[in-house]
Amino acid sequence: MKNQHNLRNVLAAALIAFCGLTLTSCRKFIQVPPPANSIVTSEIFADSTDATAAITGIYINMMNSAGSADIANGLTDITSGLSADELNITSNVASYQEFYINAITITNTNDATLWNTAYTFIYQANAVIAGATSSTTLSTTLKNRLTGEAKFIRAFLNFYMVNLYGPVPLVITTDYKITGSLPRASIADIYTQINSDLKDAQALLANDPAPINKLRVNKFAVSAFTARVQLYQQQWAAAESAATTVINASYKLEPNLNNVFLVGNQEEIWQMTPPAPGDETTVGQLIIPGSTTSVPTFIVTNTLLNFFEANDQRKLKWITSSIINNITYSYPYKYKLRRDNATTPTEAYSMLRLGEQYLIRAEARAEQNNLAGAISDINAIRTRAGLPNTTAASQADVLTAIQHERSTELFCEWGHRWLDLKRTNNVGAVLSADKTGWKSTAALFPVPYAQTQLNPYLVQNPGY
Amino acid sequence: MKNERRNALTNAKQMYKLYPNYFSQPPGRKSKTLLIMKLTSLLLTLGIMQVSATSLAQKITLQEKNAPLNIVFEDIRQQTGYDFLFTKTLLKNAKPVSIDVRNVDLQVVLSDIFKNQDFDYEISDMSVLIKKRTDLPADSKQTTVNLIDVRGRVFDEQGSPIPGATVTVKGTTHSINTDGAGYFTIKGIDDKSILVITVIGYQPKEMAVQSYMGNIKMSLSASKLDDVQVIAYGTATERTEVGSIAKVSSEEIMSQPVLNPLEALEGRVAGLLVTTSSGTPGSALKIQIRGQNTIGSVPSSTIVPDNPLFIIDGIPFAPQNTSINRVQGVNDANGVGSPGSGISPFNSIDPADIESIEVLKDADATSIYGARGANGVILITTKSGKAGKTKLTGNLYTGVNSLTRTMPLLNTDQYLKMREEAFANDGIKPTANPGNSFAPDLKVFDTTRNINYLKQLYGTNASTQNADLALSGGDAHNTFYFSLGYDRQTYLFPGDFVDDRLNGNFRIHHTSSDNKFIADVSAGYSYDRNDVPGTPTILSAYTLAPDFPALTNPDGSLKWDYKGINYSSYFPFGSTNPMAYLKRSDIVGQYSFLSSLLLSYEILPGLKIKTVLGYNTLTANEFSTYPASAQNPASSPLSVANKSINNFYTYDAEPQISYDKQLGKEKFSLLAGGTLEKIDNNYVGIAGSGFSNDLLLGSISSAKTITSTDGNTPYKYSAGFGRINYTHDDEYIVDLTGRYDGSSRFAPGKQWGRFGSAAGGWIFTKEKSVKDVLPFMSFGKIKASYGTTGNDNVGNSLYTSNWSALATSYLYNGSVGYLPKNLENPDFSWSTTRKIDAGLDLGFLSDRILLSADWFRDRSSNQLVQYQLPSQTGFSIVTQNFQADVQNKGWEFVLSGTVLKQSAFTWKTSFNVTIPQNKLIAFPGLASSSYANYLVIGQSVNTIFGYKYVDVNPTTGVYEFMTKAGTVSSTPSAAKGDNKFIIGNTDPKLYGGWRNTFGYKGFQLDLFFEFRKQKGLDYMSSFTEAVGNEFNVPVDALNVWTKPGDIATYERLTSQTFGTAASNAFTYYRTSSGVFTDASYIRLKTAGVSYALKSNWIQVVGMSSCRLFVNAQNLLTFTKYKGNDPETQNYYDVPPIRTVAAGVNFGF
Secondary structure (H helix, E strand, O other), rough: HHHHHHHHHHHHHHHHHHHHHHOHHHHHHOOOOOOOOOEHHHHHOOOHHHHHHHHHHHHHHOOOOOOOOOOOOHHHHHHHHHOOOOOEEEOOOOHHHHHHHHOOOOOOOHHHHHHHHHHHHHHHHHHHHHHHHHHOOOOOHHHHEEEHHHHHHHHHHHHHHHHOOOOOOOOOOOOHHHHOOOOOOOOHHHHHHHHHHHHHHHHOOOOOOOOOOOOOOOOHHHHHHHHHHHOOOOHHHHHHHHHHOOOHOOOOOOOOHHOOOOOOOOOOOEEOOOOOOOOOHHHHHHHHHOOOOOOEEEEEEEHHHOOOOOOOOHHHEEEEEEEEOOEEEEEEEOOOOOOOOOEEEEEEEEEEHHHHHHHHHHHHHHOOOHHHHHHHHHHHHHHHHOOOOOOOOOOHHHHHHHHHHHHHHHOOOOOHHHHHHHHHHOHHHHHHHHHHOOOOOHHHOOOOHHEEEHHHOOOOOOOO | HHHHHHHHHOOOOOOOHHHHHOOOOOOHHHHHHHHHHHHHHHHHHEEEEEEOOOOOOOOOEEEEEEOOOOHHHHHHHHHHEEEEEEEEHHHHHOOEEEEEEEEEEEEHHHHHHHOOOOOOEEEOOEEEEEEEOOOOOOOOOOOOOOOOEHHHHHEEEOEOOOOOOOEEOOOOOOOEEOOOOOEEEEEEEEEHHHHHHHOEEEEEEEEEOOOOEEEEOOEEOOOOOOOOOOOOOOEEOOOOOOEEEEEHHHHHHOOOOOOOOOOOOOOOOOOOEEEEOOOOOOEEEEEOOOOOOOOOOOOOOOOOOOOEEEEOOEEEEEOOOOOOOOOOOOOOOOOOOOOOOOHHHHHHHHHHHHEEEEEEOOOOHHHHHHHHHOOOEEEEEEEEOOEEOOOOEEEEEEHHHHHHHHEEEEOOOHHHHHHHHHHHHHHHHHOOOOOEEEEEHHHOOOOOOOOOOOHHHHHHOOEEEEEEEEEEEEOOOEEEEEEEEEEEEEEOOOOEEEEEEEEEEEEEEEEEOOEEEEEEEEEEEEEEEEEEOOHHHHHHHHHOOOOOOOEEOOOOOOOOEOOOOOOOOHHHHHHOOOOHOOEEEEEEEEEEEEEEEEEEEEEEEEEEEEEEEEEEEEEEEEEEEOHHHHHHHOOOOOEEEEEEEEEEEEEEEEEEEEEEEEOOOEEEEEEEEEEEEEEEEEEEEEEEEOOOOHEEEEEEOOOEEEEEEEEEEOOOEEEEEEEEEEEOOEEEEEEEEEEEEOOOOOOOOOOEEEEEEEEEEEOOOOHHHHHHHOOEEEEEEEEEEEEEEEEOOOOOOOOOOEEEEOOOOEEEEEEEEEEEOOOOOOOOOOEEEEEEEEEEEEEOOOOOEEEEEEEEEEEEEEEEEEOOOOOOHHEEEEEEOOOOOEEEEHHHHHHEEEEEEEEOOOEEEEEEEEEEEEEEOOOOHHHOOOEEEEOOOOOOOOEEEEEEEEOOOOOOOOOOOOOOOOOOEEOOOOOOHHOOOEEEOOOEEEEEEEEEEEEEEEEEEEEEEEEEEEEEHHHHHHOOOOOOOOOEEHHHOOOOOOOOOOOOOOOOOOOOOOOOOOHHHHHHHOOOOHHHHEEEEEEEEEEEEEEEOOOHHHHHHHHOEEEEEEEEEEEEEEOOOOOOOOOOOOOOOOOOOOOEEEEEEEOO
């Protein structure tokens, strides 16, 4: 009995002590460490490995996994190809079909993906720029490298946004309180930012050794892209000079057209590879039909087929076809692989390649009336395609020949055809002849409906 | 009335039998019963409170002051039906009577009345004979007080002693509690005193003292008002409770053949809205108490329902009401982790182990849960043993499940006609070649084929089996309860998909010999294995054309080619061979362990120190496979297997100190305590892809590529709380609670919040003046409460910007990458809800009919939401406090009673209805926020904006809509939502349930109707393409425009997904008021018939009870809804299934 009493007393005392203790330790109790699978921003930019991983995260995010295309991973190629006169679609998926008929609804999901993914990557770039700039522990070399890459990526995405959508909000900070209600910037302001970002990137990446790695942005990628941006702004001399920098570097046109899009090809200036194991490029996955009995989803138009001169090797090597039910379906064949479960990818998504640089320089030279220089650049491309030298002689003819050459060299790549038609003010003339129901307002994609709902300051493009 | 009676009595004859003049007795009893029945029905149906009738109860409530004895007799007679037999002369010397008793035994009242009279009485049959006192005391006016010691022992109905019963000397503050063995001893009291014995849930008992009182048997209170209710940190009865609490009993839960206890709550509680998300076994349920307090994190999509806090035996349930699977299964109709879909963690709880479920609604009931009580609290209490004979009880049933209401689909003839008309309308000639004119269903397939794919996929009847056994018993100091259960439910899909559960529970209760120390231990373990088909896409498979070629080869393998073309070209809109879905699987194993330990010690009388310690964990082990053989060979098949382990933990410690004191009529109850709680959710997932053979899918290590994911979200929470409860004479009640809460989900400096409530109640029927005016009212209470509760219902660590590493297998050229996960916002903190509740509880005819009405108004401010941002910010959301006030107000009525109670036949009924209203009352800066186009001040937060549907233009045959400019257009511009109008909301306007149980001898019939008045979206809103395209539709969709002049329900058919006038108009129609339809319904939710075998039959085999039953769930639905089921609404979801089960419930 006594023992029982003792036990009870002990229990009672323990209870009292426990209650007292817990009540006094409440405040401390609720401090928790951050989740084990995340790192706070300040920690990221305190360490070189982590900071590098932050920029690698942009590449991984841009490449996504196979089958889910985004603005930097094939969706621009396909939507622009459909909008122009390069691609057609055999399935009745409205989110693609609407691009083909140039009547995109504002709730189109692919349109929303283009817009949303661009800003996701821009945020990441801004985060790296802010984090690297404010870091006190990173070396200057690494800071320069990270900031240079991030600024380039921001410029690259802004270039596509302004060309696909017209004046878009210009986002250069991570603070959502500022960016959340940004209205559209002017096209001039966007180009000013692109130019300044490219200039900064050029300077920040200038001391990098020659392209050690085509899979990351390097100083030649910056030059190559600067050439294009200058061309679009009709800064012919600047475009020529930037293109020359690249052409004079160690890149070479790949003589075998079947090899151009392989990982590490000598023609490639900047490539990206899919991070998901076993994947090849998303464009390949979307375009190459799965079996001989599958009707290809995306087929090339007769208009595009007719662009090719006889014996153009590019028509033979970069386009192929399936015959199903006695009907021939031709489809782009630059990328030749679907998902193949290989340990490392064989093909890489071409972001910038030398072929385009020749054509940029040709156009810049032609505009500056350096016709001989222009013709020699055109012929470099034609020779590789197995074609005779161009017969164009006058400036106008040379310029026409350059546009023609761009349509056969760069077809279904990065929306070149669509943007070329627009920048040369030919889009209406060409497409109204090719398609029914063309409206001039279709030259710009619509701002996704949800975004105009979420940002009351965001105005829709005319015609939508 | 009284005068009349008096006269009647004065004029009475020598021998008096007090009834003939104005009451017809025995024959009249029937008519009285009939009258009561009628009146009760009237009450129940019309809610009219005026009634005047007598009752036959044996409990008496009397309040008289110096009343003549015969008047008192008459009162008693009216209440009990007992006749009084006396002679006039005898009563001449009667002394006037003063008495004030409530609900007291006839015998006690009589002894009280006759205490000072010169005559005695004798009860025989239904009459009281008044006779001369034979042994009058020498001096009847003697006032000497004899002090005696009184001893006795208190038992319950089953003969188990009741510890802790309160024994009070009537009219004094002298009271004592019975000890652990039910004994009490009171020393030195007047031998003429009356003892009052009270125990929660039992009728109070009054007895005249004698030195040995013997065994005193308490009887359970006949009034529902005295049922024990579990409240926050304690128990109470409805009679004196001032908070708004509803209880669902074990009996009600067990009347339904369901495996998830939450399902059993649907329609049973006023103010609680339970919505089934899908009829597939194990699916999650949406649960909401008193409406939506928060604004949706994504304004354009369905708002996440505010989940209440779930507490099981005092310990917060680790996973709460979140879906536990991480890889997509068929239950994830709206994607993994989407609100209300997925697999419910409550499948781990066997309804048979539940003693009761209490739903706490208002501030008084929930404020003590502080931060987590904003959305209400649901307390689940498991069964415990009872002292007495060891009992073995069991419940076994088996049943058949079938599909409920679906829309009939087109057969091939109708379908082909539709397609031909669609092409003709568009002026397009259908062809056999892919492209805009591709019509394989018309030109390629065998058009004599006619398959109902809905039937083929859902047509199988599934089965349900259940077996529960429980062993319980014990003595006054130690009781135990031990149970085992097994359940099994199969799927409607062809194949071996099944959900089984095995569970065991035990609970031990110990009280020390001096009744001061209490230990209560409970533990439960369950394993649920749910074998689910791998993807919800299967649900849309029945849109396949009815002439679609065979899906499988004769050998059972999947077919992928037909006439030289791969199926991928035939399947519209990216679908795949539906039989392939059935070759995928997602096996979710749920292991749940619940435990709690309560230790309590009474330091001084009334002063207790107590600690509740709890640990519960739920682990979901998932294994899903996507074999290459289930994939189209044309899509580079890659076999994939996923395994994941998802753990939820709660560690909870709640030390408390309480003090209860009764001083005469004043009763105080004080409680103070603290909470330390850690809730963790962590998961690990590994995925393997590229298996060389599908047979190796079970072993991830044989995959070519292995990737892994993991995560953990530590969450800690602590609080201090207190409650003061004061009761005066069981008439006035005051309740104050407060809580100081800290949560790790907020940035330092923002972590702490204060919450509190005040409530009061007045039982006005304790007042004589009220009783005189409302004699038919046996109970009346008004109550009101006001208070605040909080909400920290956001993710963990969101106040700072976090980056996560992408999986190591997801490398970019060999390098690892980090991704930013969220936007930084250190400023957010508690959101608060201010709750007001006012209620009226009434009891009539000795509580035979109970009516309670509650008015509530909850206002939530400082909303804690995932504020939606335009994507230009880089994210779509940021966690923020939101200066918007959301109001939920409404009425709740509950009416219950025994309509009819005769020896053979009983009819009990219970009806509840809730009339809620949700409204956004303030939102500064709405116009410039991202919610500008989704919310309107003065409207529900579930407001739907859409185009205003006008008609089908009789000339063009295309839908037309009203624009803001007042014109009519088939393509109202969507930009800026300019032409969108408020088309309504999906909030229920009214919901509730009505239960009727009829008993006749051993038979019982139980009918429960659930009803809801609401609007919803019809099946057309689920279609992504206009009708006439290559997919099957319900027959209803054929009410289309065919020629100019037609006044049609639906527009002309079109074969195109885009580009035609009809397909363009359809994109507006599917978000217009045209698809917003009446989705009200009345459902015969539960229908059960049971028969209790006669005890003399079953005693032969040693049984104490045995009941055979047939129960049906979701038997009938009455609705005008255009779609499959008005509750789940999603056209592509499995509607709630119908279960018909037969079984036996027995006890030894």
